[in-house]
Amino acid sequence: MSTPMVEAIGIHKRFGSTEVLRGVDFVVQPGEVACVVGPSGSGKSTMLRCINHLERIDSGRLRVDGHLIGYREAGGKLHEMRESEIAKQRRDIGMVFQRFNLFPHKTALENVMEAPLVVRRSARAAARKQAEELLDRVGLADRMTNYPAQLSGGQQQRVAIARALAMSPRLMLFDEPTSALDPELVGEVLDVMRGLARDGMTMIVVTHEMGFAREVGDSLVFMDEGRIVEAGAPREVLSNPREERTKAFLSKVL
Amino acid sequence: MTASSTDRDVRSSEPLDAVPVRHPGRWVAVAVLAVLAAMFVHTVLTNDNFRWNVVGTYLFSAPVLNGLSNTLLLTVISMVIGIVGGILLAVMRLSPNPILSSVAALYIWVFRGTPLIAQLLFWNFLSALYPRLALGIPFGPEFISFDTNLLINQFAACLLGLGLNEAAYMAEIVRGGIQSVDHGQTEAAGALGMSRAQTLRRIVLPQAMRVIIPPTGNETISMLKTTSLVVVIGYFELLTSVQRIYSVNFQTIPLLIVAAAWYLALTSVLSVGQGFVERRFGRGVQSGPPGPTLLRWRPAT
Numbered sequence: 001m002s003t004p005m006v007e008a009i010g011i012h013k014r015f016g017s018t019e020v021l022r023g024v025d026f027v028v029q030p031g032e033v034a035c036v037v038g039p040s041g042s043g044k045s046t047m048l049r050c051i052n053h054l055e056r057i058d059s060g061r062l063r064v065d066g067h068l069i070g071y072r073e074a075g076g077k078l079h080e081m082r083e084s085e086i087a088k089q090r091r092d093i094g095m096v097f098q099r100f101n102l103f104p105h106k107t108a109l110e111n112v113m114e115a116p117l118v119v120r121r122s123a124r125a126a127a128r129k130q131a132e133e134l135l136d137r138v139g140l141a142d143r144m145t146n147y148p149a150q151l152s153g154g155q156q157q158r159v160a161i162a163r164a165l166a167m168s169p170r171l172m173l174f175d176e177p178t179s180a181l182d183p184e185l186v187g188e189v190l191d192v193m194r195g196l197a198r199d200g201m202t203m204i205v206v207t208h209e210m211g212f213a214r215e216v217g218d219s220l221v222f223m224d225e226g227r228i229v230e231a232g233a234p235r236e237v238l239s240n241p242r243e244e245r246t247k248a249f250l251s252k253v254l
Numbered sequence: 255m256t257a258s259s260t261d262r263d264v265r266s267s268e269p270l271d272a273v274p275v276r277h278p279g280r281w282v283a284v285a286v287l288a289v290l291a292a293m294f295v296h297t298v299l300t301n302d303n304f305r306w307n308v309v310g311t312y313l314f315s316a317p318v319l320n321g322l323s324n325t326l327l328l329t330v331i332s333m334v335i336g337i338v339g340g341i342l343l344a345v346m347r348l349s350p351n352p353i354l355s356s357v358a359a360l361y362i363w364v365f366r367g368t369p370l371i372a373q374l375l376f377w378n379f380l381s382a383l384y385p386r387l388a389l390g391i392p393f394g395p396e397f398i399s400f401d402t403n404l405l406i407n408q409f410a411a412c413l414l415g416l417g418l419n420e421a422a423y424m425a426e427i428v429r430g431g432i433q434s435v436d437h438g439q440t441e442a443a444g445a446l447g448m449s450r451a452q453t454l455r456r457i458v459l460p461q462a463m464r465v466i467i468p469p470t471g472n473e474t475i476s477m478l479k480t481t482s483l484v485v486v487i488g489y490f491e492l493l494t495s496v497q498r499i500y501s502v503n504f505q506t507i508p509l510l511i512v513a514a515a516w517y518l519a520l521t522s523v524l525s526v527g528q529g530f531v532e533r534r535f536g537r538g539v540q541s542g543p544p545g546p547t548l549l550r551w552r553p554a555t
Contacts, residue, residue, distance in 0.1 A: 052445055054441055054444065054445065083449065083450060084449060087444070087447045087448065087449050088447065090444065090445055090446070090447045091446070091447035093445070094445075095442075095445040097438060097441070097442060099438055101436075101438040101439060101441065101442035102442075103439065103442070103443075103457055103461075104461065104538045104539060105460050105461055105535070105537055105538045105539075106538065107538075114446070114448075114456065114457075115446035115447060115448065118448055118452050118456055119446060119447045119448055119452070147537065147538035148538060149538055149539065160442075163446070164445075164446070167446060167447060
């Protein structure tokens, strides 16, 4: 069997005295679309942020594509990585945020070009061509010279997806990508994500969109109070939840 | 209910034809201001003590222009030292490295906490403390050494005093600007694989500029006038120049008007420049520099 894209073993994370993750284990295979659901405060966003080391785990092991994230193993000991090594690891992991976090002083095109230009030192013409293709792919060919403030929430989130794709990541993390959107704009973002899944991108999606999880997800994880309560095929978990807490949560959101 | 007479043709999509609200208070204010302005102009023109001919004589005279060029030179160089130093100190202050952060805090504490005049005098009299300055290995041999008084002449002492003091104030302004940028920006840049330095230079600082520029404009305008403190170490600029002239010919008021006119002119140029810079860094954000409706010097966008 191939190396899992993401392998998390016994992840613990605390902020001060509150333990946000209390031993989380899961595996995501290449090409898999894993959806993570759960009530707010269940630790699902924190889990996602640990995967690209925006949060540092307190214990456990977290590997992406077989490599420990944020640490090096040498001589039977863990060594913290330098900032530049962490930056290098993050290039292969795209992230899309709930609140888009587009660079407001740059146009849509410049937002997408930024990382290839600065991080990969691509030639300007090549970066521009790639950015135009990506914006076209997310349906924003006519919005390239607009600043984020001139775009709707759905358009901004699609630019953010194109920006993450510009580094050709092997894994995409979505942190509630549609939660800050007006209801009528959710569809356009989910369409882009559906397209990505169809193209074989490995994706971990923290979401409240149960319809999307059921239709696009290969697996579904239900988290509560820092633990994975239930995991399995989305249809299975959503239709026949085994655990009481899953049932209680689903009865509120479905 | 009967339709009122204004209800005719409401669907014609013609612009509303309504009587605007009257502002009688504004007309009263205009009348009062007009009388005051007339009184002011009258007294300025008729009171011979203003001696406008003297103002005219000295406005472009060599000593005044000399002082003016010194004021400009000191302001520009001191502000460059202050801004560059301020950015450096702010970045150090916010660094996760506790040593860098503490050094910056110490610098800011010392340079904001002691009077500028004392700092100017200190740099000027540095030779009393260290007659020679040398480059070499600490506690070891020296490669070259200089006479302190030759290395730090009056002009250099002015720049050190004004620039290093300004850096401490600019550091706090820049720090405020950097901290005003949403943390999500840093996270997004980090998630793309950008380093801390790249994130600061390409993402955070350009956005922080919007917050940094208005107080920096203040600092620059303030510096324009603070340069007059260099008189304590025997250097001269605009205000010192006119003081030297009126201490001889006793035309105090006309010469102060000369200085004030130049300061106002420079401040006006700076304000216009600030507006341009603010719009440059306001890209992507709708709000530009606000202007009062009466004194709008920029075209409406």
